[in-house]
Amino acid sequence: MDHSRTTAIDMNKAEFKTRERDLRTQLLDAQFDVRAARSRAVLILLNGPDGSGKGAVLNRLFEWLDPRGVRALAYDIEREIGAYPPAWRYWRDLPPRGRIGVVLGSWYHFLLLRRATEQIDEQQFRTGLENINRWEAMMHRDGVLLLKIWLQLSPETAQQRYNEKKRQRGPMRRPLVREWGEIDTKKERARLVEAARLMGEATHRSRMPWHLVPADDSNRRDIAVGELLLSVLRSAESTQVRGTTSQPATRFSAAPSILAQLDLSRSLDKREARKRLQEAQERLYDLSRCRAFKGRALVCVFEGQDAAGKGGAIRRLRAALDPRQATVYPIGAPTEEERARPYLWRFWRRLPPRGAISVFDRSWYGRVLVERVEGLAREDEWQLAYDEINDFERQLHNDGYIIHKFWLAIDADEQLRRFEARKDTPHKRFKITDEDWRNRAKWDAYRAAVDDMLALTSPSSAPWTVVESNDKRFARVKVVETLVTRLESEL
């Protein structure tokens, strides 16, 4: 063992104190600049083997920074799989712009652990890493800076710390983070090293690079982490995403228009509609209460032109479901807390736990509809949003969530009829505003956006059903019957 090498890189206390003094002042200045600008959140990912000092670095950061602007994101491995998808807890605890989060272990941990214990093969591992890449890119684009740190132990130190740990008797005497407790055999430890190497390669991206920090010496380690953080904080203001704000009314996707092929004349007579609606509602209720649903969850999305009948359709759905199980979320303008985080945050926080149902009256598709057409999102933002949304829904699908999306379609004449009728019915007057008339003037731009949306976000795992809604009875029956068919095939 090359003992001299270890000694050579140790940082003595005097040097540490000198460097720490300057670093602390600079870190605080940079932290206050980021907080004042409120344009970026910073997430520090602390990863590394047991004994590399993740917990100690965390405490050091709380000492150096203003702790009121820092939050630790750390979770019990045993609670890893709970009532929500794995990423849910990171979303829930995501700091707003201007703040710093320190993630212990992070989303890499679970994947590494499963690979090291051979619960997944290399292909699945690589797919998982690719998903993380896309997710991190999205976070980055939406204002979250990532500092990904791997605390590296030399093989000698790693072995030494492992032996120390093995020798410990009785209750743990030190608050060590034991993340890799399940990994015990030499073979598993070797596989962990290999998986970590592959991870480093596959998820090292120019805007989200990995930083290897030697962790044998705690002084050197802490100074290195502090300096990395300083450079990220200082770069916060200069990492603007390029982008324009033009709003093309033309189609973005080359797929044929689904809307153009619709037969909007479809209708149902009153008696048949009532009978079929009631039967479908009863069947839907039974399905939602069945045993197989308890391990699943249902996410329903309703989008449509103004006056297309979303409210009425949702009411028929609500009447069929147990209110203790199903929640309807009307989506309007984001709140202050929501505006301070990536745009998907407000939907993550409204996801149903297992066994429950969330119905979204408007949704994350606002990004590629109203935000695109009204220029509220930049062109690069809404163009990338199709993939981001597909990733989001795939995450839910992979976790057993059932996603179904409805586009309620009416033609321009029918919309005009309904607008006029709303003006004349006292209890419907609230439904029609000046904004509705303004939106109507942009009919073609919305239509192009809808065509793109249907073409680009319709995987079989999270399909759109386009509902011919000129006849309200037909539309309501189709919505409930479609959900029944979907649930029957899923459960």
Add this chain to the structure above:
Amino acid sequence: MDHSRTTAIDMNKAEFKTRERDLRTQLLDAQFDVRAARSRAVLILLNGPDGSGKGAVLNRLFEWLDPRGVRALAYDIEREIGAYPPAWRYWRDLPPRGRIGVVLGSWYHFLLLRRATEQIDEQQFRTGLENINRWEAMMHRDGVLLLKIWLQLSPETAQQRYNEKKRQRGPMRRPLVREWGEIDTKKERARLVEAARLMGEATHRSRMPWHLVPADDSNRRDIAVGELLLSVLRSAESTQVRGTTSQPATRFSAAPSILAQLDLSRSLDKREARKRLQEAQERLYDLSRCRAFKGRALVCVFEGQDAAGKGGAIRRLRAALDPRQATVYPIGAPTEEERARPYLWRFWRRLPPRGAISVFDRSWYGRVLVERVEGLAREDEWQLAYDEINDFERQLHNDGYIIHKFWLAIDADEQLRRFEARKDTPHKRFKITDEDWRNRAKWDAYRAAVDDMLALTSPSSAPWTVVESNDKRFARVKVVETLVTRLESEL
């Protein structure tokens, strides 16, 4: 059975339609006025026996109102006792000012059910009702209007619906809310009727009255609920709480001053302090990881004068705890979402689940400290807050939560020394602002507020520990050792 009576009170379809038309328009107008004013939230409590139509009324309200401003609060009885205190879910889902929530079953349900099945005796039942009274009064004072409805069935109809339900075979064919599923024997049903009667008497208050709505006929029932709601919505603006905004610097409580009796000269030498701190930290870690703690939860509150050393004490605490288990919440100015709800809301949403720890760096005591002294709360608000806070903490205590509160005390000279030192240390400069100097000028007013707080909010179940903090080492050791002693006595 008096069949003619039932016929006599039925409302025919034509009359219903006529009354519904006017009612809907009026309800919508009133709902929009409340939404525009944003000064009150409205909670409609729908209670009543199975078969009285709570679910149907809920759906009717979603039909009549603008559903985007309404939220259903309904929960599974089997999830009633979970990782959080019973009231937590109501707080979590509380609508902001301007919005309407419809609570199915409500906080009365669990209490009634336990009384009907004799899990609690009448005395416990009455105590529970008294707790509800105080809680509802607090909600009311803080901007939540309650409409408490009991859907009343005649004994004949109740028996008839009960028989119908008993006869049902196979899966439920209708989405009925089966709240009282556990109540089966005639004796239990009789006890439920008696408990509901007692509940009506004990919790009928002038500002939160109960409304009995006959529910044998669904048309009459729905119109009655709609008209009650209309009157509550219309009253929203006129139900101002009286109050003044004067801020007396004098003591409010007659108890002797605890601060006056402190010996602030207490100190520890460096070596002893280090040894005792480390021992206490290790013991605290063991206690937090022990089996008995998994069913409990710890809430720590830190308050103190500016520069009293809260941050340093919290850091010693954090270093002793597992970051996956303990979260520190710095409490600053409330966000937009928080300002739209009663002041305790933002603390409820940060409570630890069972087995976890929340440390509050400043807390709900801001109401009786900074808000009192700076005139941010009205005099009646902060005077009532002592009882509200005691009630809040008692709720947590009754649910197994361990609450410990620390007041870090320094004298005026020591504060001045620290302020001056902060100005001169680059990495401490951020800790001292103009506001700190302004607060210092109000030393006496704060002192009176602290004396009142310590005198009025120190039940043995949630004690304050006053920490002599002129010597930082002494203070940090006392904090951790006090928590160790407390946890040892609790676990």
